[in-house]
Amino acid sequence: MNVDIVRLLHQHLPQLYVFTRVAGLGSFQAAATALGLPRSSISKKVSQLEEALGQRLLQRSTRQLCLTDEGASLLVSAQSLQGVLDSAASLKMAQQAEPAGRVKISSSTLIGERYLLPVIPELRRRFPKVALEFNITDEVVDLISQRVDIAVRVGHLPNSSLVAKKIGEKSWACYAAPSYLARAKPLTNPRELTQHPCLFFKNSQFAMDHWTFANNDGDTVNVAIDDAICGDDGRSLAALAAMGLGVVFVDPLLIQPELAAGSLVPVLTGWRHPEASPIHLVCLGREARNRAVDAVWQYLGEAMGSLTVDG
Template sequence: MDEPLHLQLPNLYVFQQVAKRGSFQAAADHLQLSRSAVSKKVAQLEGHLSQRLLQRSTRKLRLTEIGESLLKATATLEQLVFDTEQLRLDQQQQPSGSVKISSSTLITQRLLLPILPALKTEFPRITLDLNIDDQQVDLIETGVDIAVRIGHLPDSSLVARQIGVKTWGYFASPAYLRLHGEPVDPSQLRDHQCLVFRSQQLNANHWPFVDPEAPAGAIESLLIEPAVTSDNASALVEMATMGLGIIQVDPLIIERELTSGALVPVLRRWRHPESAPIHLVCLGRKARNRSVDAVWEFLGERLSLRAVDTGIDQS
């Protein structure tokens, strides 16, 4: 059975160099091969084609008619080899290309955006494509390379790196509390305006509480009748700072509002009983290119440091 033609590409490239440089020795010097190796490769190509491509003499080489036709038909091969080698060298020097990152609105604003200038400084040739959405997306279907996800991950082909732990608390603006009073017991939330996150995947209208004075493990879950619902967590935080109601949210995410006093804790004696890991996830190494690897390592380091700096317990 004849050997497939594509397996002759190395021999075809050697033939081109011989034809271009006018001798086996010149081609051998350029390709850093022995003269005998060059001659053997050209002979293999001729054997595959069952055609003589070069007329050899002691002084010079001359292309046969089929040799001339083959040289013209494959004129772009040398440029293709050059471009491929240039691409390899470029990739060795600096990662380049597009990397798509998916994250929720608040994590993007509060954790990702502050480190993007440093990321772009370190990898200026990488184009970042941010998918900012409070819905969880499928990495493969949406073409996402890296995502930040909250909660325990199901078994899958994704690679995960824990970068922090999400907790929850209850907060309102001082203006709201001056107007409506401060609740001292979760049951009093029925008389307050509450801001609730609701999406196609989640309706966070059950707010759990643990009373430190109650028996260990006793949890009270309150069904909230919301004043406002939204599938945009950032908008809910903004509404809370405007005095529209009480919000259940991760204190890490509203660190800026807590520092400025725009939001303050309520129901301080009570705590939220749950926590959830925050993961950086991406496809397995075989499915990642060099640019995705570079951004993955950068975010894994910087987001973990950010989590530590803002007081997330990562034990």
Template sequence: MMSYLNLPLLHVFHLVAERGSFQAAASELGLPRSSVSKKIRQLEEFVGQPLLQRSTRQLQLTDVGRNLLTGTGELATVLANLHGLVDDMQATPRGKVKISASILMGQVFLVPLLGRLRRIYPEIELELSLEDKTVDLLAEKVDIAIRIGQLPDSSLIARKIGEKRWGWFASPQYLAERGTPESPQDLARHHCLVFGSHSFWPFESSDGRTEILEVTPAIKTDNSRALVDIACAGLGIIMIDPQFIVRECNAGLLAPLLTDWRHPEHSPVNLVCVGERTRAAQAVWQFLLNEFPSLAGEKG
């Protein structure tokens, strides 16, 4: 029985037989002629009989060689197709790459990059999964994710691409109707819009004094995009990363509040993946690292 260890030798044998010379097969394989000759000798040693009759002018198959060539024809085709497939995959990144991020992170930072990414790698099929929850990369078959905060799972490969901060914002319409809070304590008289369970809002004054207030949600949602839209509609005050609402602030839909205070915390934003990456995933990984402007010089 032909051992799987001899399959590469069988592929070389088929090329030599079909091309009619060691040199022609060597040129096609990109190997020295001596290497091709050595591989044929190794296959003959395994079979225990000569497969080719060599002369200065031509090669002839022995009966054993002819039988081997005929009996392994379909296998040789598979090997040839496999070599072509591997070469093709190595030359051009292709295949599916799944990227996971929170809704606002994806809309604000990833979506604007997709056009250029597709132009550079047209053979890569992108799947963008935007959810405001932490997903299991292995279970969800995610190739690359953007995660906010410290990563408890040490098996993840991570590169820092930025930092998440927070501020407080409301629409001019809301402030005209309800007034502008001058201190954190004033929020007790205002409508606060809360994302998920984040109803504890911390504040740090200019002299370093920190206090944490539990706000009563007027509206609570687990969708970050909806939270911004509700605030833009004039329904209350939100605590959010200013990077996510640059467009709304520039358009006059939202305005900053409590600017004499700041949020005392900030969290790293990481590009993460699990283990080895396919060639396509590696291409997307490197593209995203290069495109995020706050990468701070760390590549990987």
């Protein structure tokens, strides 16, 4: 076969594969049964290949199929490539099929609970053949070594082979339970936090034990937090603060149920962290991700939307 024909056949690999199955099995129905496709789809793919080549490959009748001379010649040429055709066509047809496979998703605990998990039922409805594996942790996760396909990351990302889509921003402010504030010393200035038990995030790589504040006048204060209660699970810290154990420095985005219920209320309302950090959905580049990962990536980017709220 000349170069132009080879290129044309490459462009119509699924159709060529179907043609070889029809010719080998002797009928459209037998090929349809073997491939798990409707008979009409089999007939259409053969017609598409004939149109692309400008040649009749099969003579059809109500009782049998016969190869034309051109069809017989093509079948002989294709048989020498049958192993490649079988694997490559299967991959090509799988790409055109419904997304299927396993996708591993990583997120911090609070973002995972509040914003990732609620969109999973619809994701499963759309892609029932995609199996999901979750890595919900506040530890820093290496996507490559731990084989994570998609992750939610907070903060500015270093240059890497990952692609990122900004889905929101994370801010910080102080909150406490009304039961705690009823018995605690007044709290009107960030420097007074040294007189209050505080709850802060700490894991093996990072400790958020210095809280920075700015007010509307442009004043900035940095407070070193005493080691009262710390932990590596943001969900637990918010729950403990709601129990009246002290002041927590957290993104209002992630404690909306507690704020709505009144179990946490804002304190130091004239002060908040001077900078917001971006929230990204990150993933391997398109050339390195399969159809299942790409489908989940696209869905999460739309479903999680903008995570920024006023607090």
